Amino acid sequence: MGEYVFDPLKEPKKSQEAISCKPKTTAEETTSQGSTVPVGSFGIRPDYYKVLESFSWVPKDAFKIEDRSKDTVFVKGVALRSDIVSKNHRHYVDEEVLRSARTLRGTAFVVNHDQSRIIGHVEDSEYEDGALEYTAILKKNKPEVQMLLNKDPRVRGVSVDADYRINKCIRCGQEFADIEQFTKHMHEVEKVFNFNYEPHGIHFKGLSMVIEPEVPGIEGTSVIPITGGKP
Numbered sequence: 001m002g003e004y005v006f007d008p009l010k011e012p013k014k015s016q017e018a019i020s021c022k023p024k025t026t027a028e029e030t031t032s033q034g035s036t037v038p039v040g041s042f043g044i045r046p047d048y049y050k051v052l053e054s055f056s057w058v059p060k061d062a063f064k065i066e067d068r069s070k071d072t073v074f075v076k077g078v079a080l081r082s083d084i085v086s087k088n089h090r091h092y093v094d095e096e097v098l099r100s101a102r103t104l105r106g107t108a109f110v111v112n113h114d115q116s117r118i119i120g121h122v123e124d125s126e127y128e129d130g131a132l133e134y135t136a137i138l139k140k141n142k143p144e145v146q147m148l149l150n151k152d153p154r155v156r157g158v159s160v161d162a163d164y165r166i167n168k169c170i171r172c173g174q175e176f177a178d179i180e181q182f183t184k185h186m187h188e189v190e191k192v193f194n195f196n197y198e199p200h201g202i203h204f205k206g207l208s209m210v211i212e213p214e215v216p217g218i219e220g221t222s223v224i225p226i227t228g229g230k231p
């Protein structure tokens, strides 16, 4: 108690009630199926390092700050990538990721989409080069954060928790606030049974560290300590 202060940079209260389309979000971007992300790389593929090193939006001093307190660790990473389809068939179009990027700011950082396992919070977030980048403050006294600091290969990356307002049919452009109506349209009008969801009006609710056996629904996510490991 008292060692951890939730950052005041919280998003203003959002009108959750206005979002009529609330897909099942818990663990939706996490799957137990196989992944091509190599083990032991923090869920980062080598070719992503270049992009990860952009973070041009982060205030210059942010990474210079040593441990903000002895109890927390500052991390950065990629939460989501646009224009790729997640393992559960969500296609996050670039413009929507750009528009929604800052809603991740101030949200809770949990483990494997379990809202009772809070290990910190997202401090800041921004879209850059097709990636939703973030910085976060994690609590060192959490075992999962110790796993991260110890470079435990079971830490596989991160996964977003999101709501969205509508699904858009990629064939006719019709928009659906209700996911069942959208699915019905795809089945009965478009006669398509294996389709991708295209969320619009995305509002991020949180971020999860993904630990095996779960793997991120999107490849190329990451969580990288900037400080930490010091007494």
Ligand SMILES: [Zn+2]
Pocket: 169, 170, 171, 172, 173, 174, 185, 189, 190
């Ligand atoms: Zn259609």
